[in-house]
Amino acid sequence: MNSKTLFTLATLGAVASAFNLPDNLRQIYENHISGDCQNPLSDAFEGGAQYCGDIPNAIFLKGSDGNYDNMDVDCDGANNSGGACANDPTGQGQTSFQDTVQSFGIEDLDANIHPYVVFGNEGDSPSFAPQDFGMEPLSVVAVVCNNQVIYGVWGDTNGFTSTGESSISLAQLCFPDDGLTGDNGHDQKDVLYIGFTGSDAVPGTSANWSAGSAEEFEDSIKDLGDRLVAGLLA
Numbered sequence: 001m002n003s004k005t006l007f008t009l010a011t012l013g014a015v016a017s018a019f020n021l022p023d024n025l026r027q028i029y030e031n032h033i034s035g036d037c038q039n040p041l042s043d044a045f046e047g048g049a050q051y052c053g054d055i056p057n058a059i060f061l062k063g064s065d066g067n068y069d070n071m072d073v074d075c076d077g078a079n080n081s082g083g084a085c086a087n088d089p090t091g092q093g094q095t096s097f098q099d100t101v102q103s104f105g106i107e108d109l110d111a112n113i114h115p116y117v118v119f120g121n122e123g124d125s126p127s128f129a130p131q132d133f134g135m136e137p138l139s140v141v142a143v144v145c146n147n148q149v150i151y152g153v154w155g156d157t158n159g160f161t162s163t164g165e166s167s168i169s170l171a172q173l174c175f176p177d178d179g180l181t182g183d184n185g186h187d188q189k190d191v192l193y194i195g196f197t198g199s200d201a202v203p204g205t206s207a208n209w210s211a212g213s214a215e216e217f218e219d220s221i222k223d224l225g226d227r228l229v230a231g232l233l234a
């Protein structure tokens, strides 16, 4: 292979990964990472992040200057010790919106299959209820991680004060090469979680809740996720 071919391949590689993250979302990521949140919707939580209203029609987790949030791994829900969750000491048998999930014909979300994000904190102080700001349960959430965007649903809430948490399937879609498990998350605070306000973000029965894999579920919400992201102002 001569050096011109190598150069061409390198350029194509860069273009291909740029396509993974739409330009407006890349700009949003870059525009909001420095400084502090200007329109905080909550106080800062123990990891330093707070729910932030700086992006219209969205709620995102903003860390201190230069940071978003990390990605802890959640295994709650059906089969909470299955697969890479076998070593998770804290898994709970159910997720917060199990009643609604059951209306879609499954017993509960399965962390190994449903890419879901944990959003909202019910504990003492500080606490935060995304519903108070117009986010609806089981709505689509965009997660910017590892230079790409992965879609999940808002599937669980935290009973205490930690933030930056997603199901094992979402964590593995974000960081497929990092060996993430129920007991081993992603520590760097470079993950941007964006929830969308309003009922347009709720996939309802258009998502394949009975999907057999995370990829299959992801496919069923990708068009809606792409539309919601396209509607964000950079």
Ligand SMILES: *[C@@H]1O[C@H](CO)[C@@H](O)[C@H](O)[C@H]1NC(C)=O
Residues within 6 Å of the ligand: 079, 082, 083, 112
């Ligand atoms: C639980 O997860 C494991 C590993 O992913 C899988 O082999 C098993 O079939 C699952 N069980 C149920 C009841 O879904």
Ligand SMILES: *[C@@H]1O[C@H](CO)[C@@H](O)[C@H](O)[C@H]1NC(C)=O
Residues within 6 Å of the ligand: 208, 210, 211, 212, 213, 216
């Ligand atoms: C949802 O996933 C299941 C399991 O793979 C599949 O059998 C079914 O056809 C899918 N439903 C839709 C609407 O794609």
